[in-house]
Amino acid sequence: MDSRLITAVQVVVGVPAVLIAYVWLTERLLAATSNRWQRRVRPWLWLAPALGFLGFFLVYPTIRTIMRSMYGKNELKQEFVGLDNYRWFFTNSDALGSLLNNVLWLVFFTAFTVGIGLLVAVLVDRVRYEALAKSIIFLPLAISMVAAGVIWKFMYDYKPPGSTQTGTVNALIGTLGLGPVGWLQSPGFRLSTFALIAVMVWMWTGFAMVIISAALKGIDPELLEAARVDGASEWQVFRRVTLPLLGPTLAVVSTTMIITSLKMFDIVYTLTSGNYDTEVVANLMIKQMFTFGDFGRASAVAVVLLLAIVPIMAFNIRKFRTQESIR
Amino acid sequence: MTAVATPKASGTARAGARRPARPRRRLALHLAVVALMVLWAVPTVGLLVSSFRPQSELSTSGWWTAFAPPYHFTMDNYRDVFQQSGIGEAFVNSLFIAIPATIIPLFVAAFAAYAFSWMEFPGRDLLFVVVVGLLVVPLQTTLIPVLKLFAEWGLTGQFLSVWLAHTGYGLPFAVYLLRNFMGSLPRAVFESAYMDGASHVTAFFRLAVPMSVPAFAALAIFQFLFVWNDLLVALIYIGLANSDNLPMTAAIANLVNSLGGGWYLLGAAAFVSMALPLGVFFLLQRYFVRGIVGGAVKG
């Protein structure tokens, strides 16, 4: 059709071919070397393409971010300010408020996406309309953020008491004689933050479900059958056999969801813009960077995010070690 | 050796997973599943109905009133979306961007995940955790340094720039998921293969890859979705230099004017842009069945 198509085909066929050729070729070269040498070098050859991409797109910019976080706002005459940007973050009430919100996000977003994702994966495994059910839960993930913003503005829409409610949620609770509630405009009890968490749970449960379901299908049915033959109830089978086998997968999904919750900003940006005590750390960073043009502070916020995952990663190391020893 | 790698039909395994339960239990199960389905579908259905309603009624009455007379439905919103200048071209661009940007990271990640799972080397766990930790790097902090280098190499405005970028951004999760999946495959299978003299290349292509098909399918879906719905990366690496190559997300965002007028078209646009990823999901559904992994292990 045109040159773009040719390039695309070249890439789609070419890149895998090049990668396979690369591994095959390095194997041939390694074959000429000693066994010990092979063991030592081979992993790095296999890792090299990935590490190259990661180094260029993520590690190199991150090192720059860390350095930039110690310089002032002005791009032209950058002056070293030491830890001033961090001091700003930890003394600013908005920033600290956003940190609290991120804790709420981390706990509730992760718990609900993983919990409901697991529930759905296990339940639909037993019904005949599994494909349909999974597709419905998965659907929101395919919706772009902009469209999700429109959907949930409709869902949470608020009209003054006494007039017709056009928002789905307020109309629904209206039939029970309650409301209307300004879901996205209520700082009290951080209601609006929870309303935003609900939106993202709606979007991301499908993600957790797909991965958990894939792992569930990987469990050898004979194991479950053996437990049932031994007289275990369905609940016991789930608790004693299924859940432990899903353990590593649940850890992966939870870690991913925790990191997603830390980086969450677009729903806040589109629906409340951080008003009504809904500000989150990532939104603060984006605003400092692109709206206020303060790369120093923005970088400091990014570094805080990086540090926040250290404990989670430590947990992951421990988990791998145990996985290693039992498999 | 070959018998080990052949996935088995899933029919018998599937039947074995289910056993007759008490009818009341079955009812509760169906109720729970249906309730979740309804809960999850309502927002989307609302948008779907709204996308067929005229703009003047959207802000004055709820979407459910559309089902009562007078029935005011219109195709205008869809017509306007399709008339948006360059939307067809943008759709083609989206495909050009999304397909390579899905395939490349899958391959790159597979090799790395295998190395992390089945090769021994010093510092392995630490390196792996660093790779996963990169998940938390906000994409926005990488734009400026990367764009600077892209500009020096003359890549801005070209598809290649976003293919590479999405590969880089998608890798931490891809490696994480695949490593977890490959790492949980039974050690005995691999060890007996190595005993039989299989090299790592053989083990990778004959064992690790076929047994990880569900993980690959899941990854392909996610990566495709993220790329398909991405606006920021495309806008920065392509939009600044060459608007002709922008994907559909950019065309859709441009349905709305600078003050937010025209937002009612976004509903229709969402369904237009969702169609393809959902098709991909349906297509890959068949890889999420019991037996692919189990069959391989048992053989």
Add this chain to the structure above:
Amino acid sequence: MNPWLRRMVPVAVLALAATGCSTGDGSSSDDTDLKGKTVNVIGTWGGDEQAAFLKMVEPWEQQTGAKVKYTGTRDINTVLTTGVASGVLPDLAGLPGPGQMAEYAKAGKLLPLDDVLDIDTYRADTAPALVELGKTEGKIHGVFIKAAIKGLIWYNPKVYDYGANPPKTWADLTTQAKANQGKAKNIWCLGLESGAASGWPATDWIEDLVLRTAGPEVYVKWYEGKVKWSDPAIRRAFQMYVDEVVANGYGGGKTAVATNFGNAGDPLFASPAGCQFLHQASFITGFSQFKSHKAGTDYNFMPFPDIDPQYSGAVEGAGDLFGMFKDTPAAKSLMKYLVTAQAQDIWVKAGGALSANKNAASYPDDVSKRSAEILANAKTFVFDASDSMPTAMNDAFWKATVALTNGSKNIDQVLGDLDNAQKDAYES
């Protein structure tokens, strides 16, 4: 003037011929220089605005054989910040605001336009205040490609026709509104929701009140950061906003913060009417129910009345700034074309926008014609104060009005927050 530009002048003259500004025999040989060239443009316009812009550049494309590649994005901040920092820039771009214009100009990224535009015609055609606002360090770096009048008061003449005897003063307006109280549920319609910019309709309110109670001088000092927020002059405007506007607002403050500004005027057209007035800029005619109703018969506007007579005739406006990042012949030629009356005429014909160019007069209806006259004839013209503040201050202002309107903070708390933000935002 460099030799190249000397050759370019006739082209622009030709473009201007439509307005009768000049006679000239433009030689088409200059146009062929641009044949096949492209100009990359990035702006915030989408939807109908994008269509209008593309229509506007069409004659230029036909005349020169060059092509415009337009990228529209509402995240112009993100795109331009990244572009400026990494040196990948479009030829021309819409600028987020005067603050960013000055910043990019000082960094040497945004190029001066004094030698690009036909400067004499530009000065003669354009409201002087807008010419001045486009200057940084004495040189023109930005032109207002589109303008709007803020603070118009919209009403539905079928509910009560304020056009017959328009209130001259705030007190008069209040009295008349109270007298007509039975005709609508409340006096003011108010809607603050606007995504990431939520709150701006309220900042417009407070700016109008400051301008008319404290005068243009205080107004300018205020956005320059030289007057504190807790200053009595500013405080009074906040107080008036709370006591007279929010207190008489349809549905109260909670409704106001939950209502999108574009839909805020819907109750004007309801029956019974929800409110008598909506305070909003000239561009509101492109939104929601305004769009489906007829200008003049279904809705109309009056200018914001005077509060303190000594500041009579002050008008607040806003607009879209446009600048040039790359010095190419095609970019210069397009830039020059965009501010001409010929080009601007196409803009205004599409509706919803005013032109900074007085000679662009093809407004589609009386309502927009009248608002264009206000822009052209203003005795004192000031630019939207919040848009002129540093972005961090502007953001804090938006947030403060939302908290105030919602009732989650009182005036003292809000002004305290803003004073703190002021200390931080103006140093750079």
